[in-house]
Amino acid sequence: MERRLAAILVADVVGYTRLMGQDEAGTLERLSAVRSKVIQPLIAQHHGRIFKLVGDGLLAEFASVVDAITCAIEWQRTLIQGRVTSDGKKPLSFRIGLNLGDVIVDGDDLLGEGVNIAARLEAQAEPDCICLSEDAYRQVAGKVEAEFEDLGNLELKNVDQPVRAYQIALSGAVQPAGVTPTPSSSLKKPTVAVLPFHNLSGENDQEYFADGVSEDIISALSRNRWLMVIARNSSFAYKGETIDVKKISSQLGVRYVLDGSVRKGGNRIRIAAQLIDAASEKQIWAERYDRVLEDIFAVQDEVTGAIVAAIAPELDKAEQQRATSKKSGNLNAWDVYQRGMWHLYKRTKEDLTEARKHFEAALSQDPCLSLACSGLVDAYYYEVVLGLTDTPAENCERALRTARMAVELDPDDAAAHCAMGKARIVSREHENAIPDLKLAIELNPSLAWAHYGLGAAAVFLGNADDAIPHLEGAIRLSPRDQHMGSYMVRLAEAYLLKHDYPLAIEWGRKALQQQGFQWSRYAVILAGLGYSGRTEEAARVFGECLIHRPDFSVSMVRRCHLYTHAPALEHYLDGLRKAGLPE
Structure with a gap:
């Protein structure tokens, strides 16, 4: 040979x-x-x-x-x-x-x-x-x-x-x-360095636990393919050193730094973490986790998952803010994509149109930016579910076509498979969406929208008991997510299916406090109030909704909602009728 x-x-x-x-x-x-x-x-x-x-x-x-x-x-x-x-x-x-x-x-x-x-x-x-x-x-x-x-x-x-x-x-x-x-x-993805967590316990045997948390976070964050995570060998070179964010940013070429500490006392452990914007040295996120230390590996897995799920949307917000503050003449594909996301979360007809324009512009600069395809799917999705398009069938077709492009560009990207799940949900192919969303979770267990998608599909199929654990999981995974209003309104609808009207109203009101407008947040409250006989309160809520959607009615909800389980949809619509909504 x-x-x-x-x-x-x-x-x-x-x-x-x-x-x-x-x-x-x-x-x-x-x-x-x-x-x-x-x-x-x-x-x-x-x-x-x-x-x-x-x-x-x-x-x-x-x-x-x-x-x-x-x-x-x-x-x-x-x-x-x-x-x-x-x-x-x-x-x-x-x-x-x-x-x-x-x-x-x-x-x-x-x-x-x-x-x-x-x-x-x-x-x-x-x-x-x-x-x-x-x-x-x-x-x-x-x-x-x-x-x-x-x-x-x-x-x-x-x-x-x-x-x-x-x-x-x-x-x-x-x-x-x-x-x-x-x-x-300037063309690179946002980059983050996860520094070795400090052991503040005074016990040398806890050093491995602190290192383990840092290593797990590095590994889990790396599953977000839009994010560049510095390898362990490079970030652990700073172990034991006094943290100088500017120095680390310069030497590693990173935009964000995650730092943390571990402190053990008796059978309890406290893990603290903070995310820092290296350019401004400002803290953009911080959290503390207190746990009983019964199974050390279970605690390590749980806290790692919580930290990673919380960091991803915070980084997303920071990138949107950075992109929208830049001058328009100096934008690369990533910046244009983030401007699109900024418009997307506003969820008005005008903003969704602008979001689509930005995602298409990002793809014209970088035809291989899978995330811009996923953003386009989001825009098509919201235009349909919010009833803001005159061509919902065309939107669904475009969403499916664009989602296929995202998966083809990056088959290992959880966000791309999640986009395919969204495209199938908005096309009312809920059963077909489930395998796509499960694959997204396999690729990135911390992707809250994929957990939400499984819950939403179950709601639209009339399976409230299957839906609730997924929806609660999405809320728990990403408590400050920009999609939180969607997570909460689907949970409210799950409780409406179970005829638990007080909880349906409660979660609907929580959804109303979140970013962006969704008529379904008002609708689920109104259905709950209708079944509870609270017609005067329903009249006030209906009046608030009409300010945003003058065409809000039973027929509009029937046309725009994604239920494929006829009894579940009719139960929803009957609640609206009891609340006094016109046909």
Whole structure:
């Protein structure tokens, strides 16, 4: 068996299946042109050879890592520059993985772990970027002009040991024609460093518990694919040091820092955590968790889940605030997406229209931004459930199509599968939504909307007992979520199904106190009041709702609600009639 050391480059087209679905002939023509005019000449120029073509991708071998990385950089820069002066056709975007490793020679083909690692790194690379192993990085550091981002240790499929990896993000990589390129650092996802939690117990045997909490948070936060989490080895380098947020931010290149402490006393333990915006050094979230220490691992899992679920929406809010405060002429795709989210949560007809425009603009800048697809699904969803569109069937079709695009762009993203669940729910395919939402929870157990989605599907199917645990779980997971009004109104409707009208009214009123307008918050209160015989109070609530929705009526609720269980819907509508609503 012949073996040798080689630099292996693996590349493929981002979103190839979607591009083929939209324009098969044109995509094949562009891929053939890029291969013949750009890729093959560059590989030959840098003394490499293509040893395998796989559909939209290829594998190439180089004797020198420096030649391989130089070829990859010129490849990406050439295509990016061509995109800026594009003729309007959909551009091709590539991911590239590069590894230096031992390979097995099989005729003209190469096999072995050296090839496998390069392929797995290619899958980890962001669009228009190059992801390389530490072995390759050591050979090229200081020899090529490029900015390397340390990705930490990555768990790669079918690779026994974690692989330290680095990424090169080329300046202007996601800018469309007519947009001034911005530095690559401004294009990155928000980045957070989880520092080792301090052991304040005075007991050395609690050190492992404090470290365990930090490690679990790092692991769990990493499941949010819109967030870049610094690897454990890098953040734990600050263990035992006095915290200097500015210094840590500069050295690790992070926007946010999570710090915390653990204190044990008797059979009780207190875990405190705070999230800090590194630029302003302001605290944007803090919480304290007191627990009885019966099963230390159960406590560790419970508190980790609570912290991660609380942090994600707070980071989302901070990113929206940061994006809306920037000047409009200096926005990258991520900023545009966050502006869309800011409009989305207002849930007026005008704001949902603006949200869609922002998500579409973000996708025009970065066609591979899966989260912008998920945001579009949200906008279509709310326009239907709030009764703000004249074409609900068209919205449902667009939501399903866009959700499929999100899943195709990132099959491992929980938010993408959650978007598919939303699209199926708004299309009244509740049974079909359940597998999508369960998969989203498998990928990210802390994703509150996926838990809510399971509860909402159960409500619309008339299964109150199945719905309540999921809805309560969503509220418990993310107590300051911007979707909280939706979580609470569905819980109110679940209690309405159970004929527990006091609780239905109570949760409906709690929902009214949350951000954004939803007519269903008024509707569930009115149905509860109707069944309780409180008609005078119902008249006041109905008057408040008419200010926002002059067309509010029994027929409007019938048209807009997502129930597919006829008895459940009729029970709801009868309550509204008893409250005095017109047909």
